Amino acid sequence: MRNFKIIIALIVFLFVVESIAQNTQLNSYSFGEGYNFNNDNGSTVKLQGYIQPGFEVRGYSNGTTDAETRFRMRRLRLRLSGKSANERFSYRLQVDLAGQNEVETENSNYLLDAFITYAITNRIKVTFGQRATQTDNRELFMNSNSLQLIERSRLTSAFASIREFGLFLDGRFRTGGGSQLKSYFVLTNGDGANVFSGDRGGLKVGGRLDFLPFGLFTNFGQFRQADVVRERTPKLVVGVHLSQNNGMSSRRGRDSGAIVYLDANNNDALPDYTKYGVDFLFKYKGFSALGEFIKSTASVPGNITQRVRNDGSTSSTFLVNGTQDIENYVRGRMMLGEAYNIQMGYLFRNGISIDGRYTHLIADEHSFLNNATFYNRPNYYTIGVSKYLSRSYGAKIQASYTYVDANDGINDLNSNPITGNESLVRVMLTLAF
Template sequence: MKSIKILLSFALFISALYGFGQDVKLSSYQFGEGLRLTTNEGHEVKITSYLQPYFESKQYTEADLNAANRFRMRRARFRLDGETANKRFSYRFQFDLTGNGEFEEQQGLYLLDAVINYELTNRITVSFGQRATYTDNRELFMLSNTLQLVERSRLTSAFASIREFGLFVNGNFRTGRGSYLRPYFVLTNGDGGNVFNGDFGGLKVGGRVDYLPFGLFTNLGQFRQADVMRELTPKLVIGANFSHNNGISSRRGRESGAILYLNDNNDFSLPDYTKFGIDFLFKYKGFSALGEFVKATATVPDDITQRIRNDGSIATTFPVNGIDDVENYVKGRMMLGEGFNLQMGYLFKSGFSLDARYTHLNADEHSFLNNPTFYSRPNYYTFGVSQYLARNYGAKIQADITYVDGDNINDNNSNPIEGNEWIARIMLTFSL
């Protein structure tokens, strides 16, 4: 029902756009880059979309279990970007008809981006609304239809909040000899995307600083993974990010109200969540390399005495290894620890790409990263091949295989198993 409403909204928007006058025209179209509509007054709308049908098969190295196979439409996204005639105001509206979100706990997340931008100066832009946050690792800057491998890294699924609602400020300053400095500031609700009901805890504040010593990437290449443009000179961006979520109500700031605690006065008392990271992206003549490091910590308030169960009932016990331990019980339900992701690949002139990735997660002693069903897997080794069917990201076929080094893991039904995992994935991407 939600997807139907979104489609109707999309149709009404296009109808309204043409209803404003007879001067709307198609100014450009490039396969994979979308449609660009303009008016004689200078208003502009860009329409992009893409589909990603997907297959996944999971095997266990030593357990006598049938393969866990899954077919699904991974993404079916539509995006509108518009600018006013004076170019100071712009907006973005993006939704996904599958409702899959980026990860499993985001089911039903149809609305992705709804943000208004204002160019305060030629170098500073202020945005308000819901969008991807600047305080996540660099991979979250990359559009989903431009990824080198079928899925994002496990570092992203472990620590990223992905989308948030709030105020975003970004700058773009030339610093001499062709280099650029790009600072970002973020002030959000810290509860993730689509918070239409309760808003728990305080605000989340953070930022990022990126430095590009060799100038800007070609055709937004800083925000796309494979080096489709085959940079003629080396391009590099290095950055650092930091965020502090004052009162978090989920594992990492992605699900508002998922995990709640109370004090003796029955007031909400929630832990703080702090995260920082460093990362880089390098591209040159078809070669690309991405590196990321993230660390997350938590501070638990002293006055927590109650917890709210999933069914809404109240409990006053916080069991950890047979004893009551409020601090470590709370930390055990959060994504705490550190990890890094390294990946690289080469895109041949024929459109064939070879890519590899290694991801390592190091969980704190008390962290949800130790959960045997979803995590407790410190090492991920991925090798992938892709065939780009266009000169950009318009169409491609991707396949990869991942070996997962586990540590006392469970299967998808929470049953303990022996050995490790193999995961094979295939995905087709077709963009407007």
């Protein structure tokens, strides 16, 4: 698998080099949508990018823990994409130089997307490489610079695998009366992004079905949150997704080799992880609404006898509440449970948007969702206001306030016990070209 990833990255790079070496000329530019170039051979190239600097303040209602303030470059992304002259082949190469991943955590791997797509027909395409997977919840494969609120919901950070390497097949079919059906099939390594070594377990297989009863959204609006184009007729997409990760060595399939179990012969003995959900997106005349539900389950093999510690040593101890319990110990380190997220907002003609969101997490009895430092917080309430500085996603200023309703027994980010609830204020500027 490592060789496949290196090969696909080199192929995408060669596509880019070949494209820009063909007497490339600027064809058009649209603020926030990027530069479009044409080549003598008929192929096209598109260059896009954006920056998102911001700051946040996290406070605690107990009155004894100091507020935590953070300034940072949230995203700094560059994307090159293009098509061959006959438009059968296309590619994308995207990097993020900010060192952050899609759910706020530090990330030293700057490569986001590297894939090649071949159009088998006008309605069926096959993609090979690394990209966002359609087996995650809908919010995850929406462009980051088009988000209604500053950050994605806690449902996304809890359950999404974000990006994966593998084979992606998608089709689009007319179903009568202007409606459309989109289908996706995904076969990946199931280990997340940028896994060039330590690829463990089996493959991940999954799929998604999306139904659009009123036809396609305007200007790729299915993959963007705020209704900047102000859809003239109602647009709706309803989807279902399912995936099975066979032999997972992390909490949710995002970081291969992070959590490893062995059998008596020192061979990998890894749990399987199943995830499914339903979601929708609706837009009409500046109003938008997004709803998502997701649930995960696990199957723990009965031949586990050891676990691998962070330092590489092994242990046969699996204590849960002072009792040896292998199955529930394994479950306690995985993201198991369910969640739903509902958000909506309205973008006025003057460029001001008012938005709100409610996210609810329901942890299984044995699940990492009960972790006191990062989770054990069932309710998230967020309100936000944005000012779009252009009639596009090119520039905007956003502010949001989130109130976190926590269970008893939580810690701050430094693992210090705290009481009460949390609040979070964020401000961010987005500037795209």
